[in-house]
Amino acid sequence: MAKVALCACPDYNPDNVASAVDRAVTLCGGIERFVRPGQRVLLKPNMLSAAPLERRVTTDPAVVRAVGKLVLKAGGRIIIGDSPAIDKVSRISRVNGIKEVAVELGADLIEFCRPTLVKTPRGSIYHALELEETVLNADVVINLPKLKTHCMMLLTMGVKNLFGAVVGPRKSQWHMHAGTDRIMFADLLLDICRTLKPALTILDGVWGMQGRGPNNGTPCHLGFLAASCDPLAMDLAIAPLLGVHPASFPLYNAAVRRGLARSDGSGTQMLGDDPKAIFPKDFQLPVLESVMPMPGFLSGLIRRHLTSRPVQDPDLCRDCGKCAAVCPPESLRFVAAHRAVIDHLTCIRCYCCQEVCPADAIHFKTGALVGIVERLRAVMPY
Ligand code: SF4
Numbered sequence: 457m458a459k460v461a462l463c464a465c466p467d468y469n470p471d472n473v474a475s476a477v478d479r480a481v482t483l484c485g486g487i488e489r490f491v492r493p494g495q496r497v498l499l500k501p502n503m504l505s506a507a508p509l510e511r512r513v514t515t516d517p518a519v520v521r522a523v524g525k526l527v528l529k530a531g532g533r534i535i536i537g538d539s540p541a542i543d544k545v546s547r548i549s550r551v552n553g554i555k556e557v558a559v560e561l562g563a564d565l566i567e568f569c570r571p572t573l574v575k576t577p578r579g580s581i582y583h584a585l586e587l588e589e590t591v592l593n594a595d596v597v598i599n600l601p602k603l604k605t606h607c608m609m610l611l612t613m614g615v616k617n618l619f620g621a622v623v624g625p626r627k628s629q630w631h632m633h634a635g636t637d638r639i640m641f642a643d644l645l646l647d648i649c650r651t652l653k654p655a656l657t658i659l660d661g662v663w664g665m666q667g668r669g670p671n672n673g674t675p676c677h678l679g680f681l682a683a684s685c686d687p688l689a690m691d692l693a694i695a696p697l698l699g700v701h702p703a704s705f706p707l708y709n710a711a712v713r714r715g716l717a718r719s720d721g722s723g724t725q726m727l728g729d730d731p732k733a734i735f736p737k738d739f740q741l742p743v744l745e746s747v748m749p750m751p752g753f754l755s756g757l758i759r760r761h762l763t764s765r766p767v768q769d770p771d772l773c774r775d776c777g778k779c780a781a782v783c784p785p786e787s788l789r790f791v792a793a794h795r796a797v798i799d800h801l802t803c804i805r806c807y808c809c810q811e812v813c814p815a816d817a818i819h820f821k822t823g824a825l826v827g828i829v830e831r832l833r834a835v836m837p838y
């Protein structure tokens with residue numbers, strides 16, 4: 457049975473974080489169960505963008521430090537790495553303090569840039585994937601996600617954090633491939649997770665992000681850390697505690713359909729502190745839109761007029777060009793300084809432009825279809 461340890465942690469005071477991490481890992485069997493002397497241990501925090509720490513976009517350095525110290529105690533050698541969609545690890549880690557922690561731990565801090573083709577395990581949807589060589593070659597992978605909302609996948613936690621092992625521009629290609637199909641994208645995330653098999657996942661939920669995550673939401677104090685050997689079990693156990701209706705969580709739908717999770721949520725044992733004492737009642741989730749399969753011309757019209765669509769605010773734009781660079785179908789282009797036009801017919805609603813915008817200048821305008829679905833959801837029982 458999968459175990460998920462939940463430990464209260466009020467703030468990022470180093471002693472509080474060290475004690476919560478230690479307790480959570482002990483509940484999972486102790487660090488010696490995962491790391492043996494001399495092993496190369498890859499720590500994979502969320503390093504999405506170079507946002508100041510108080511915006512809670514990235515895994516807090518206090519968590520990376522506490523986990524790193526446990527790894528050193530067990531005799532492991534540490535590598536810290538990620539592949540941000542658009543920025544550089546060197547800049548992000550300087551801004552959020554992870555670079556300082558890497559120096560303190562004597563760890564190598566790397567940008568993933570070596571995509572390697574790897575066969576996926578039996579039962580996968582994709583037969584082979586291109587993933588970062590350093591992650592594939594590590595003796596042990598420890599996954600360090602940040603708890604945030606996600607405008608495309610509803611939430612990003614343990615499973616989604618491993619998408620960082622897809623190297624830079626190849627992320628856009630996968631978005632293009634999955635298009636608006638969230639289940640297809642969830643299938644990809646599940647295959648990445650099953651291929652990388654992180655030994656341990658430790659979720660930073662001390663401060664999370666709610667609303668329009670994963671880059672432009674609002675910080676939300678949750679006050680916990682969680683640990684598990686099974687990132688999928690962890691995500692599916694924590695989502696309902698945040699008020700998520702299972703059927704609206706793409707990862708849940710994909711996992712249940714593939715027999716990787718039970719629809720009644722059984723098969724997971726919660727350890728540690730009482731979730732009722734931790735989780736807020738009013739966590740703000742983003743609204744997901746959906747475009748049902750239908751004839752191309754109808755789908756285009758419905759997508760254009762009834763579904764949510766990205767709009768850019770020229771007054772907030774800093775002209776950095778990141779949104780145009782990341783757009784998989786090249787639907788977004790600049791017609792003048794600060795002013796972008798978006799072709800809503802070819803736009804696949806991947807939310808990448810909103811995710812990378814450092815100025816919060818791209819919003820999704822709610823479509824009429826979303827309003828109808830939300831009203832129906834409000835009057836329908838679970
Ligand atoms: S909209 Fe945002 S991402 Fe795009 S150029 Fe302006 S500031 Fe940069």
Ligand code: SF4
Nearest residue numbers: 783803804806807809
């Ligand atoms: S405009 Fe934005 S949401 Fe649309 S495809 Fe491009 S990056 Fe994705």
